[in-house]
Amino acid sequence: MRVIQNLGEWLDARLQIAATLRETAEHRVPRETASWFYVFGSAALVVFCIQVITGILLALIYAPTASEAWNSLQTLNFNINLGWFIRALHGWGSNFMIAIVLLHMVQVFLFGAYKYPRELTWIVGIFLLLMTLGMAFSGQVLRFDQDAFWGLGIGASISSRVPVMGPWIVKLLLGGPIIAGATLSRFFALHVFVIPGLLIALIGLHLLMVLKLGINDWPMPGRLVRKATYVKEYHELTQKDGIPFFPAAVWKDLFFAAAVLLALAACAAYFGPFGPSGRPDPTIIQTAPRPDYFFLWLYALLSLLPANLETPFLLIGPVLGIIFLLLLPFLFGEGEKSWRRRPLAVLTILLVAVVLGTFTNLAVNAPWSPVMDAWSGNPIPPQYLQGRSALERQGAAVFQLKQCHNCHSLGNEGGKRGPALDQIALIQTEDQMIRQVIQGGGNMPAYGKNLSPAETTALIAFLKTLYPAGRRPARDASRVQVTQSEAPPPKATNP
Amino acid sequence: MTVPDSLSRRAMLMKLGIFLNTVIAAVLAVPVVGYLFSPIARARKAGDSWLPLGSLEEYPAGETRLATFRNSDVRPWDGKTADSACWVRRIDEQTFQVFAINCAHLGCPVRWFPQSRLFMCPCHGGVYYEDGARASGPPERGLFEYAYKIAGGKLLINATELPTPGSPSALVNIGGKIPCA
Numbered sequence: 001m002r003v004i005q006n007l008g009e010w011l012d013a014r015l016q017i018a019a020t021l022r023e024t025a026e027h028r029v030p031r032e033t034a035s036w037f038y039v040f041g042s043a044a045l046v047v048f049c050i051q052v053i054t055g056i057l058l059a060l061i062y063a064p065t066a067s068e069a070w071n072s073l074q075t076l077n078f079n080i081n082l083g084w085f086i087r088a089l090h091g092w093g094s095n096f097m098i099a100i101v102l103l104h105m106v107q108v109f110l111f112g113a114y115k116y117p118r119e120l121t122w123i124v125g126i127f128l129l130l131m132t133l134g135m136a137f138s139g140q141v142l143r144f145d146q147d148a149f150w151g152l153g154i155g156a157s158i159s160s161r162v163p164v165m166g167p168w169i170v171k172l173l174l175g176g177p178i179i180a181g182a183t184l185s186r187f188f189a190l191h192v193f194v195i196p197g198l199l200i201a202l203i204g205l206h207l208l209m210v211l212k213l214g215i216n217d218w219p220m221p222g223r224l225v226r227k228a229t230y231v232k233e234y235h236e237l238t239q240k241d242g243i244p245f246f247p248a249a250v251w252k253d254l255f256f257a258a259a260v261l262l263a264l265a266a267c268a269a270y271f272g273p274f275g276p277s278g279r280p281d282p283t284i285i286q287t288a289p290r291p292d293y294f295f296l297w298l299y300a301l302l303s304l305l306p307a308n309l310e311t312p313f314l315l316i317g318p319v320l321g322i323i324f325l326l327l328l329p330f331l332f333g334e335g336e337k338s339w340r341r342r343p344l345a346v347l348t349i350l351l352v353a354v355v356l357g358t359f360t361n362l363a364v365n366a367p368w369s370p371v372m373d374a375w376s377g378n379p380i381p382p383q384y385l386q387g388r389s390a391l392e393r394q395g396a397a398v399f400q401l402k403q404c405h406n407c408h409s410l411g412n413e414g415g416k417r418g419p420a421l422d423q424i425a426l427i428q429t430e431d432q433m434i435r436q437v438i439q440g441g442g443n444m445p446a447y448g449k450n451l452s453p454a455e456t457t458a459l460i461a462f463l464k465t466l467y468p469a470g471r472r473p474a475r476d477a478s479r480v481q482v483t484q485s486e487a488p489p490p491k492a493t494n495p
Numbered sequence: 496m497t498v499p500d501s502l503s504r505r506a507m508l509m510k511l512g513i514f515l516n517t518v519i520a521a522v523l524a525v526p527v528v529g530y531l532f533s534p535i536a537r538a539r540k541a542g543d544s545w546l547p548l549g550s551l552e553e554y555p556a557g558e559t560r561l562a563t564f565r566n567s568d569v570r571p572w573d574g575k576t577a578d579s580a581c582w583v584r585r586i587d588e589q590t591f592q593v594f595a596i597n598c599a600h601l602g603c604p605v606r607w608f609p610q611s612r613l614f615m616c617p618c619h620g621g622v623y624y625e626d627g628a629r630a631s632g633p634p635e636r637g638l639f640e641y642a643y644k645i646a647g648g649k650l651l652i653n654a655t656e657l658p659t660p661g662s663p664s665a666l667v668n669i670g671g672k673i674p675c676a
Contacts, residue, residue, distance in 0.1 A: 067574025149576070153602035153657065154618075160661030167662045171534040177656035178566055180573040182534070281575040283563040285596055285604035288617035302601065303619040307635050368620045372606060402611040407620070417620045445622045445630030450612045 024211060025250075028242030030234075032218030034249035037111070039256035040104035041210070045203065046257040047097045050264065051135075052196065054090040062142070064188040066181035066280070069144035073276045088268035091143075094136055096264050098294050101132050106349055112337030113216035115225045119329035121209040124202050126325050131199050133294075138191035140292050144184055145276035150289035152179045161311045179282075214238060215245075219337035226334060288369060296363035297356050303368040304359075367416035374405040374414035381411035387491065388465065395462025398455045402447065410466075418444055425467035425489075429476045433460050465490045537568065544568070545644065545651040548593070554585040554650065559607050559625065562593075564654065579654065581641060582607055582614070584625065591650065594627050595639035595658040602659065605638065614638065635660070 012018040061080055063072040076083035105125065108114060114122035137155075141148050152174070159173055160166040175182030217237055243249065278287060291299050305313055339346055371378070380396050388396070399405060407417035428436065437456060440446030451459065467473045469492035529536075544567035554560055562583045569577035582605075584592040594614070596604045603618035613630060614623040621632035628637045639658035644651050656662065 065572040065574070066576045067572050150603055153597060156657060157597075157600070157602040157659045157661075160659035162661065167659070168535050170657070170659055170662065171537075172532070174657065175534050176537055177534075177568060178576070178579065179657060180566075180576040181570050183576075279575065281578070282596070282604075283575070283578050283580045285561070285580055285606060287604060289603060303633065305633075307633050310633065310635075369617055370615050370620050370622075372615065372617050375608075375610075403608050403613065403615070406615065440631065443620075443631045445613055445624065447611070449624075 025246035026244040027211065027214075028238045029215050029245045029249055030217045030237050031241050031243050033215050034243060034252060035218070036252055036256070037107055038215065038249070039253050040100055040107055042253040043257050043260045044097065044100045044104055045207075047093055047100060047260065047264070048199070048203065050261070051090065051093045051097060054086050054093060055192070055196075057086050058090055059192065064142070064184060066144065066184045069142070069184060070276055070279055073143065073145075077273060084273050085268060087273035088271065089264065090139075091274040092264055092267045092271070094139055095293060096260065096267075097132055098136060100260065101129055105129060108216070110339040110342075110345060110349060111216055111219050112225070112339075112342070114329040114332075115335070115337060116227050116230055116329075116333045118209070118213055118216065119333060121206060121213065122329050123326055124206045124209070126322065128199065128202050128206060130322070131195050131202070134195050135191060135199070136292065136294055138187045138195065140295075141184070141187040142191055143274065143276050144280050146278040146280060146284070146287045147275070147289045147291070149179060149280040149282065150287065151291060152183060154289070154291075158314055162315060216337075219339070221336070221338040221340045223337070224335050225337060286372075288372065290366075293360070297359035299366075300359035300363040303366075304362075365416070369415075370406040370417050371415040372406060375400050375403040378405055378413040380405075381413070384410060384466070389461070389490075391458050391461045392465055392490065393462070395458035395460065398451070398459045399462060402451065402455070402459075404459075407444075421463065421466055423467055425464050425473040426471055427474060428463075429474045430460060430464060431476060432474075433463050461490075465492075467492055543653055544655055545646075546654055548581075548583060548650040548652055550649055551585075551645065554583050554591070556585050556587055559584040559609065561607070564652070566654065568655075580604070581652065581654070582638075583650065584627075589645065591643050591645075592627060593641040593643045593650075593652045595641065597639065597658050598634060599629070599636050599638055599660060600632070600634040602657070 008018075058076065061072060061076050061083065063069055073087070076087055078084070108122070108125070141152060156170045156174060156179070159169045162169055171177065173183075174180075175186045214234055217234060274292070278284060290296075301313070302310065336342055380400065385393060385396055404421075405414040407415040409416055409420045410422055412420070424433070434456065436442075436444065437451065437459060438446065438448040440448075447456075464473065467489075471492070473489045475489075546564045546567060548562045548564055553562075560583050561580060563578055563580045565578055580596040582594040582596065584594070586592065594605075598605050598616040598618065598621050600616065600619055600621045603616050605614040605616045605621070605623065607614055612625045614625075614627075616622070616632065616634075619633050621634040622630040623634075623638050624630050626637075627640060629635075641652040641654050643653070
């Protein structure tokens, strides 16, 4: 013990930092802030440290070249002791990081912590969020697989839509005319040097301001923030009713951080690393690229927006969103902090959460993507074929051969891009079906040139059988008037 | 007599020092910026590049086939990413259409279905007819087309960069009209 103490004194005589550290650790915070709601910031910092450590460990093996990156990830997964686990920790750490940063942001927003005098802390926090997302995207690129390759193409396509500058931005993004070695190298530089460097600097600034300005006091309904009096009130609060951060408040941070680390390690051990998926070979086109989890909402948005709204939405939407977030502390810098008296704030959070959740959930199923092999891989359910005439069965074959199944489901199998056709005969008459097939429309291609009259006749004969037993299929009332007779409908599909 | 600090020799030397550093930093910034923007210059320098897609016999008339080519401006460490794919449609003996593999919506690889004579995109469900015209889905235009020529019994295309919705080189003729122009 004597040796350690002596060493400590020797160091401090030169560093002269012990007093400052002690003062910082024991700085007084308002009593109520020793709360489980105030643990997200420190947890994000802990996960960031994990990302730095695992990132350095991965960089020991990873080869940042387009020709070898994918191979080096395979080596990490299968040939290096516990390489898969380090990759899993880094990949799951990325998910955890985004989740915790978002939770932190929601807590800060609902507790009014962005108000005077903590505006700059909030603004730096916005940039930290953007950089975290930047790390997530660039990290996905470094996992140089098919998803990464085509994901870069999507990024390039979006960037190219910027007016005037678009093509330049694409070349700067890709480091050349195509997605190739230079692209991976610059994303490696961004992911490993540029963004982490900025992140470390801004995290330092963020923390410094939390210490200098003090942690946000627990919002009490009715205790309003006024610029003239706030600092004095806060000072009194911490002095009269404050507790030292260390050890009175810090233990909750420690427990939460431990829980997060445990969950992270458990996810990494149980679920393993992410990918890599197929080789990044542009000539292998049998691929359906999907973004990583936290960008799925964007994937959904890009499919669901009307085509003419897409570019303005993509280019202007994020800019407006970021500007609004940056201006927030100046627009609402004073007044009520408590979420109990800020219904609009609570509704905003709920709305954003519901929107992001819905889009993400939609994107997991991606009903807008055709199922590219449904025409050959998903057979028509047998009950739709039993007891059918030769013509109707021929129509079912046309349905498969012409890839109708890729976009239309039968018996819940196949694509969901277009409507399910299990009950189509209830909704459309023969003439309506013919028109839809021949002319297309409503997001369906026109098959006029691609179906012979015989094929069309067979297909329609099959479609007319698609209605449930006990219901009457749709019919054209005028036809009875003209012909004085009506052919009986074919037997129902589901007996 | 004391000189005010702002006029003193030291203050003047400090300002001169700051000025010198600013000038040198500005001079140094020129090559740095030039280096950073080199991808743009690199693309401009490349100009036309006619890349072979193989002999004409590989493309039977009336059919659409997948072809691959190696880009002209590549580096040894690009590996397989130096290659690209495209769809070659041979209309008759001398008439071709060569489509980029990239969907005009967001660049995913489109697939050709010879049975229904449609290109389908697996990402957001863009569909194109056999002549590359938009059929349905989110794309705002038809497939990107490469200019082609036939020389010595071989098919060549002019491919210089990744086709994207905003790139001017993507504005080629489809069905006699220039889309987006």
